[in-house]
Amino acid sequence: MRAARVRPTSPEGTPYGFPGNVAPSSAIEIHQDVPKPQISKPGELLIQVKASTVYKDNLEWNELYPPSHATLGNDFSGIVVAVHDSEKTFRVADHVYGMTHANRGGTWAEYTIVMTEEAVKKPDNLSWEEAAAIPGSAITADQALFRHTELETTAQNGPKRVLITGAGGGIGTFLVQFAVLAGHHVVAASSSNERNEPFLHSIGAHEVVEYKDFGTLDKVDVIIDSVGFQILADCWSVIKPDGTLLSFDACSWGYIQDHKEKGISKGKEGVRALFMIAEPSTESMARITEHVAKGHIKGRVSRVVSFNDVREAYESAHSRGVGHGKIVVLI
Numbered sequence: 091m092r093a094a095r096v097r098p099t100s101p102e103g104t105p106y107g108f109p110g111n112v113a114p115s116s117a118i119e120i121h122q123d124v125p126k127p128q129i130s131k132p133g134e135l136l137i138q139v140k141a142s143t144v145y146k147d148n149l150e151w152n153e154l155y156p157p158s159h160a161t162l163g164n165d166f167s168g169i170v171v172a173v174h175d176s177e178k179t180f181r182v183a184d185h186v187y188g189m190t191h192a193n194r195g196g197t198w199a200e201y202t203i204v205m206t207e208e209a210v211k212k213p214d215n216l217s218w219e220e221a222a223a224i225p226g227s228a229i230t231a232d233q234a235l236f237r238h239t240e241l242e243t244t245a246q247n248g249p250k251r252v253l254i255t256g257a258g259g260g261i262g263t264f265l266v267q268f269a270v271l272a273g274h275h276v277v278a279a280s281s282s283n284e285r286n287e288p289f290l291h292s293i294g295a296h297e298v299v300e301y302k303d304f305g306t307l308d309k310v311d312v313i314i315d316s317v318g319f320q321i322l323a324d325c326w327s328v329i330k331p332d333g334t335l336l337s338f339d340a341c342s343w344g345y346i347q348d349h350k351e352k353g354i355s356k357g358k359e360g361v362r363a364l365f366m367i368a369e370p371s372t373e374s375m376a377r378i379t380e381h382v383a384k385g386h387i388k389g390r391v392s393r394v395v396s397f398n399d400v401r402e403a404y405e406s407a408h409s410r411g412v413g414h415g416k417i418v419v420l421i
C-alpha cells in the first residue's frame with residue numbers, strides 16, 4: 091500500500107530528530123510498497139483512510155522521531171475494514187473519523203490501525219474531506235480550553251475574557267467557536283484585520299485585534315496561543331496578573347523556562363503558564379460531534395490535495411493562504 095513517511099536520516103546519514111536536527115520537508119517520501127497493517131490485539135481497528143490533513147510545523151513535533159513512528163498524518167476519516175473478534179462498538183463498514191496519537195501518526199497511508207478511543211462514528215452531514223478537517227484541530231481546541239485552562243463549558247460563574255492568537259488558523263477557528271459557544275468573551279487576534287476580521291466576526295468573535303495593537307486591549311483572564319515566537323512573548327503584557335497563559339505551538343514547548351530566563355515573564359509570576367500536547371479522547375470527540383450534528387461547527391477545508399502532493403502541501407501550510415481552514419489530503 092502507499093504511505094507518506096519521513097526519511098529517518100539526512101542524505102549524509104545523520105539521524106533526524108531532536109534536539110536540533112528537524113527533518114526538512116524534502117525528507118517526506120511516498121512509498122508504494124509498505125505492508126498493509128493487520129489487527130493484532132483488542133482495541134484496534136483497521137481503517138481504509140479516505141482523507142487526512144496537513145499540520146504546520148508537523149516535522150517539529152518531538153513525537154515524530156524514533157523510537158516512535160515514521161508515517162505522517164494524525165487526522166483521518168475512513169471506513170472500518172477489520173475489527174478484533176472482541177470488538178463491541180465498531181463494525182466493518184462503519185464510517186468513522188478521529189485523530190491518532192501524536193506518537194503514532196500513521197494516517198498518510200491507504201490503511202492504518204487506529205485504537206477504538208481514537209475514532210468515533212462520522213455524522214452523515216459531513217463529507218470525508220470535511221470530517222478529516224475536524225478532529226485534531228477541534229480536539230486541541232477543546233482540550234486547551236476545557237481541560238488544561240479549565241474554562242467552564244457553560245460559563246455558569248460568569249464569562250471569562252479569552253484572547254486567542256492565530257484565531258484565523260486551523261485550531262484558532264475552533265478555539266473561537268468553542269469559547270463563544272461556552273459563553274465566554276472572545277478577543278480574536280491575528281496579524282491582519284484586513285484578511286481576517288470579517289471571518290472572525292462571522293464565527294462569533296466579540297473583539298478582533300491585530301498583534302501590533304495588543305497595547306490597546308483591556309487585560310484578559312485567559313490566553314490560548316497557537317503562534318508562538320514573538321507573539322507568545324507579547325502575550326505577557328496582556329494577561330491579568332492571576333490569569334492563565336497556554337501555548338500549544340509546536341515550537342514553543344520550552345517557552346515557560348525560556349521566558350523566565352530571558353526576563354520576558356518578569357512581574358507575572360502569578361500567571362499560570364502552560365504548554366500542552368493534545369491527546370485522542372472520546373470525551374472531546376463526543377462534545378465536538380454533538381456540535382457538528384447540531385450544525386454549530388463544521389469542518390473548514392481551504393484546499394484539497396492529492397496524495398502525491400503531500401510534500402508541496404506541507405510546504406504551503408507554512409505560507410499564509412487566502413482561505414480559512416485545513417489543507418485536506420485525499421488518500
Ligand SMILES: NC(=O)c1ccc[n+]([C@@H]2O[C@H](COP(=O)([O-])OP(=O)(O)OC[C@H]3O[C@@H](n4cnc5c(N)ncnc54)[C@H](OP(=O)(O)O)[C@@H]3O)[C@@H](O)[C@H]2O)c1
Nearest residue numbers: 146147256258259260261280281338340367368408409410
Ligand atoms: N501541541 C499540540 O498538541 C498541537 C496539536 C496540533 C497542532 N499543533 C501546532 O499548533 C500550531 C498551530 O496549528 P494550526 O493548525 O492552527 O496552524 P495554522 O492554521 O497553519 O496557523 C496558525 C496561525 O499562525 C499564524 N502564522 C504565523 N506565522 C505564519 C506563517 N509563516 N505562515 C502561516 N501562518 C502563520 C497565522 O495567523 P496570522 O495569519 O493571523 O498571522 C495562522 O492563522 C502549529 O505549530 C501546530 O504544529 C500543536
